[in-house]
Amino acid sequence: GDSVTQMEGPVTLSEEAFLTINCTYTATGYPSLFWYVQYPGEGLQLLLKATKADDKGSNKGFEATYRKETTSFHLEKGSVQVSDSAVYFCALSHSSASKIIFGSGTRLSIRP
Amino acid sequence: NAGVTQTPKFQVLKTGQSMTLQCAQDMNHEYMSWYRQDPGMGLRLIHYSVGAGITDQGEVPNGYNVSRSTTEDFPLRLLSAAPSQTSVYFCASSYSTGANVLTFGAGSRLTVL
Secondary structure, eight states, X not given: OOEEEEOOSOEEEETTOOEEEOEEEEOSSOOEEEXXXXXXXXXXXXXXXXXXXXXXXXXXXXXXXXXXXXXXXXXXXXXXXXXXXXXXXXXXXXXXXXXXXXXXXXXXXXXX | OOSXXXXXXXXXXXXXXXXXXXXXXSSOOSEEEEEEEETTTXXXXXXXXXXXXXXXXXXXXXXXXXXOSSSSBOOEEESSOOGGGOEEEEEEEESSSSSOOOEEOXXXXXXXX
């Protein structure tokens, strides 16, 4: 079945560092891919998405490119801030499906 | 404010007690779902609904019941709580099934003693 694998956390970086959180997936066909973010004490919210191969999703300085050849959707940000401290979830969904499959989440902590 | 509303935010139960977690959305979303979040396990789907009167099981449905009598409401019932059900529960909805963006509630933290 379909699955999503994320790099294990926690990830701790200094402010202004470059961020990469790896995400790979296993799926048939061409799913849509998502990154959700969960700030402390809150529910998840969509950060960005991509619906087809080579699409780049972007939001709040974060980017991720849908790579069909490597089945990956890595999250990147050029200069992180303390306010980016959160848990990040990679997810996939098919247009014909009634389920969204989430990775296990990666906790990110940014030091001032 | 439009969105997904969950109640209660916190609840402590004793083993064997029953309770209902409430979820309501005012966005006219057809699809609603319940997840549980446990450390190191990510989000696991408990039950979901693709419309009023239609429900189906997710990957961890045992010990939970749901119903969907209206488009707006999707309560999650624990009939006989167990310590293994200690978790944070999230309700989420979207316009339809498939590759649509989920809107999440703020979560309900349940502790079963």
